[in-house]
Structure formats: C-alpha cells, structure tokens
Amino acid sequence: xxxxxxxxxxxxxxxxxxxxxxxxxxxxxxxxxxxxxxxxxxxxxxxxxxxxxxxxxxxxxxxxxxxxxxxxxxxxxxxxxxxxxxxxxxxxxxxxxxxxxxxxxxxxxxxxxxxxxxxxxxxxxxxxxxxxxxxxxxxxxxxxxxxxxxxxxxxxxxxxxxxxxxxxxxxxxxxxxxxxxxxxxxxxxxxxxxxxxxxxxxxxxxxxx
Amino acid sequence: xxxxxxxxxxxxxxxxxxxxxxxxxxxxxxxxxxxxxxxxxxxxxxxxxxxxxxxxxxxxxxxxxxxxxxxxxxxxxxxxxxxxxxxxxxxxxxxxxxxxxxxxxxxxxxxxxxxxxxxxxxxxxxxxxxxxxxxxxxxxxxxxxxxxxxxxxxxxxxxxxxxxxxxxxxxxxxxxxxxxxxxxxxxxxxxxxxxxxxxxxxxxxxxxxxxxxxxxxxxxxxxxxxxxxxxxxxxxxxxx
Numbered sequence: 001x002x003x004x005x006x007x008x009x010x011x012x013x014x015x016x017x018x019x020x021x022x023x024x025x026x027x028x029x030x031x032x033x034x035x036x037x038x039x040x041x042x043x044x045x046x047x048x049x050x051x052x053x054x055x056x057x058x059x060x061x062x063x064x065x066x067x068x069x070x071x072x073x074x075x076x077x078x079x080x081x082x083x084x085x086x087x088x089x090x091x092x093x094x095x096x097x098x099x100x101x102x103x104x105x106x107x108x109x110x111x112x113x114x115x116x117x118x119x120x121x122x123x124x125x126x127x128x129x130x131x132x133x134x135x136x137x138x139x140x141x142x143x144x145x146x147x148x149x150x151x152x153x154x155x156x157x158x159x160x161x162x163x164x165x166x167x168x169x170x171x172x173x174x175x176x177x178x179x180x181x182x183x184x185x186x187x188x189x190x191x192x193x194x195x196x197x198x199x200x201x202x203x204x205x206x207x208x209x
Numbered sequence: 210x211x212x213x214x215x216x217x218x219x220x221x222x223x224x225x226x227x228x229x230x231x232x233x234x235x236x237x238x239x240x241x242x243x244x245x246x247x248x249x250x251x252x253x254x255x256x257x258x259x260x261x262x263x264x265x266x267x268x269x270x271x272x273x274x275x276x277x278x279x280x281x282x283x284x285x286x287x288x289x290x291x292x293x294x295x296x297x298x299x300x301x302x303x304x305x306x307x308x309x310x311x312x313x314x315x316x317x318x319x320x321x322x323x324x325x326x327x328x329x330x331x332x333x334x335x336x337x338x339x340x341x342x343x344x345x346x347x348x349x350x351x352x353x354x355x356x357x358x359x360x361x362x363x364x365x366x367x368x369x370x371x372x373x374x375x376x377x378x379x380x381x382x383x384x385x386x387x388x389x390x391x392x393x394x395x396x397x398x399x400x401x402x403x404x405x406x407x408x409x410x411x412x413x414x415x416x417x418x419x420x421x422x423x424x425x426x427x428x429x430x431x432x433x434x435x436x437x438x439x440x441x442x443x444x445x446x447x448x449x
Contacts, residue, residue, distance in 0.1 A: 007262045007265045007266060008262075008265075010265065011260055011265050028359065029359075032354060032359060033276055034358075035269060035272055035273065035276075038272050038276075039268055039269065039272060042268055042272070043260055043264070043265070043268075044258065047260050047264050048253075048256035048257060048258055049253070049256065051256070051257060052252065052256050054252065068264065069271050069275075072271075072272075072275070073275045076275055076276070076279065077279060080279070081279065081282075081283070088216075089214065089216050090216075091214060091216035091217050091219075091220060092216040092217070092219035092220040092223070093219075093220075093223070096219050096223065096250075096253065096254070097216060097219065099253045099256070100215070100219060100249070100250060100253055103249065103252070103253050104249075142238065142239070143235045143236075143238055143239050144235075146234065146235050146238045147231045147232065147234070147235035150228070150230070150231040150234045150235065151228055151231045154225070154226040154227060154228060154230070154231075154234075155226055157234060158225050158226060158234065161234060161237065161238055162251075165237070165238060165244045166244060166247060166248050166251065168248075168251065172251075172255060175255060176251060176254065176255060177226075
C-alpha cells in the first residue's frame with residue numbers, strides 16, 4: 001500500500017466513524033480533550049477553512065500568514081480554556097458550527113489589519129468607522145409571493161433567493177444543491193422569476209395567492 | 210418573524226428544500242443581516258473537504274504536544290490561583306473560619322448530594338464559577354479526569370472546591386465518581402503525588418499539603434484490583 005493511500009484510508013475511517021456519532025457524543029469527547037475528536041475538528045473544520053479561496057486571497061493581500069496548526073491550537077484553547085464550546089446549542093451539526101466559528105476567527109485575524117483588500121467591501125474594514133445604516137424597507141408583497149413560491153416549489157424559490165439576494169453564481173448553486181448542470185440552475189431561476197411575476201400580477205389584481 | 214438563531218440557519222442551509230422552511234425563507238428574503246449570515250454559511254458548506262497526506266501525517270503528534278502545553282498552562286494557572294489564596298489567608302482568618310464540620314453530618318460521611326449542596330451553600334452564586342481552576346475571591350472549583358475513554362469501566366472524575374474563607378489547616382474534600390456519576394467506593398487516589406485513601410468516593414487533603422505539592426502533577430486512581438489509571442487537570446467547564 002502506498003503511504004498516500006494509508007493516510008487517506010485512516011482519514012476516511014475517522015470521518016466515517018464520526019459521522020455516526022451524535023452531536024452530544026462529539027461534544028463530550030471534545031470537552032474531554034479526546035485526540036480523535038480534535039483531529040476530526042482539524043480535518044473537517046480547520047483545514048477546509050484555510051483552503052478556502054476567500055481566506056487564501058485575503059491572506060495574500062494582507063501578507064498575513066497563519067498555519068493550520070496555529071489555527072487548530074487557537075481553536076483548542078478558545079473552545080476549552082475560554083469555554084467557547086459551551087456556546088454551542090446543539091441546533092446544527094457540531095462540525096459545521098465549528099467550521100463557522102473557525103471561519104469567523106480567521107477572518108477576524110486577517111481583518112486586524114485595517115486596510116481593505118480587493119475581495120472585501122470597504123464597508124467591512126476597520127478603516128470605515130461609520131456604523132452601517134440601519135434601514136428597513138417594506139417587502140411585504142415580495143415576501144408573500146416568495147413564501148407562496150417556496151410552498152409551491154422550494155427548489156425554484158431557493159435558487160431565486162441564492163441568485164437575487166445572495167448573488168451566488170450558477171456554478172456554486174449547482175454544487176450547493178446538487179443540480180446536474182448550470183443550464184438547469186438557469187432554468188430553475190427563469191421559472192422562479194415567471195412564478196414570482198404571476199404571483200405579483202395576482203396580488204395586483206387583488207386575487208388571493 | 211424574528212431573525213433565527215445562527216445554528217438554525219446552518220441547519221436550514223444544510224438541507225433547505227422543505228416546505229416547513231417557507232416562513233424562514235421569506236424572512237431571509239427581506240432581512241439583510243440574515244442574508245449576510247446565510248452567505249457566510251453557504252461559503253463554509255461549499256468548502257472542499259479534501260485533505261492531503263501532509264495535512265494528516267503529523268497531526269496526532271501535534272495535537273498531543275498542544276494539549277500538553279495547554280495542560281502545563283492550566284497547572285500554572287492553578288498554582289498562581291492557590292498562591293493568591295494562600296497569600297490572602299491572614300485576611301480570611303480575621304473572618305469566621307470555614308469548617309467542613311458545618312456541612313458534614315456528625316460522625317459520618319455526607320451523601321454526595323448533601324455534600325455538594327453543602328459546598329454550594331457555602332459559596333455565593335458568583336462563587337460557583339464553573340471553571341477548571343479559577344480564582345474569583347469566592348470559591349475555586351477544580352476538576353481532574355482520567356486519561357482514558359469515558360466509556361471505560363475505569364474512567365474516573367474528581368471534583369473539589371476550595372471554599373471561601375479556607376484556613377491554613379482547612380481540609381479539602383475530593384469527590385470521585387465513575388462514568389455514570391456513581392462514587393468510587395474503594396481504592397487509592399494519588400493527588401499531587403500524595404496517596405489518599407478513598408472512602409465511599411471521598412478523599413481528604415489539607416489545604417497546606419495541596420498547596421505545598423502543586424509542583425507534582427501526578428494524579429491517578431488505583432482500583433482495588435490493582436489497575437492504575439492516570440489523570441490530569443480538567444480544562445473543561447465544570448458543573449456541580
């Protein structure tokens with residue numbers, strides 16, 4: 001067996017074993033400082049975040065550098081010594097909660113430098129001392145149409161939301177929702193727009209949705 | 210609808226295509242802060258899970274090294290906390306001295322629940338600080354755990370409190386339980402290198418001995434069948 005295969009098999013074994021554990025069991029193991037549980041966090045939360053194109057480009061722009069092991073050690077100390085793990089509320093898979101936490105921490109580390117970088121709006125940097133404006137708009141009709149669309153066809157509605165509100169590319173939507181091709185994503189979006197227009201027309205005519 | 214809990218948003222983003230999420234999706238559609246949160250969450254969901262040989266190879270050794278460093282710093286924190294209490298003893302002695310006689314029934318050993326209630330009663334709500342070892346001028350909770358899997362029949366956990374107003378001659382009581390929370394009736398508990406006999410889950414050590422031996426980090430339990438299971442200072446949140 002090649003060494004590469006050996007490590008890959010060990011990694012796959014660890015991940016499939018932890019997939020069977022409940023969140024409660026994993027959290028208990030983390031509190032107890034279990035080696036495997038913390039390796040799982042390293043492989044599923046720390047490594048993916050540091051390999052994300054966004055974090056990589058921020059680090060390149062800022063000339064920041066932080067190793068995966070430094071991040072892991074920071075997470076280990078924050079979670080146990082500072083008891084951040086007690087903030088986990090068991091409402092989602094713990095590994096994604098941890099990944100979300102690591103993503104935030106690494107972004108925070110990168111943004112300690114106040115200068116904006118190419119991939120980041122000026123609004124989000126420390127150079128902008130003005131607080132973002134708190135505005136509220138009435139979207140009640142749009143919201144009604146969207147909720148109706150969701151009840152009719154959640155896939156179309158979510159593609160619409162990801163495209164319009166999240167400005168996500170077809171490629172990412174395809175990956176996120178396991179859609180077979182970019183063209184199909186576009187079809188979902190077009191049909192969602194047609195449905196939304198139809199619902200809006202109904203509302204304008206005073207008809208019930 | 211109010212903004213959802215971030216963890217609920219993660220659960221939604223992982224498997225969104227259900228009718229039950231219609232109201233939540235409607236809210237996200239009109240709420241800028243939820244849209245931003247969802248954008249971040251979708252980013253973390255889309256992250257690649259692939260790891261290389263280099264990522265995996267030395268991770269076990271590194272985890273052990275970091276854990277040891279972290280434990281060393283916990284021991285250091287404990288030493289500093291105990292020294293601080295020790296240095297303030299003269300001030301405490303001017304107040305009413307603390308005695309476990311006040312909370313233990315005469316001529317016997319208190320039941321665990323009585324004892325814990327008693328310890329809790331001796332500390333203000335602020336005093337139970339739920340930390341592995343932390344001094345807040347009221348009470349200090351300290352925990353040790355076995356270096357073995359929690360499912361092992363030899364797993365143990367030791368809990369003790371340095372109560373407020375402890376004196377130089379004061380006695381600290383250590384409560385030892387197994388993985389089901391039952392007291393470990395017999396055996397020897399070695400704390401800071403000192404062998405303490407277990408009597409229905411309870412071991413006693415004077416505060417002076419505890420303070421004087423804090424450089425020795427040997428902690429273990431010897432069971433009646435001869436099995437010795439070592440342990441260490443617990444870094445986790447401690448709940449009484």
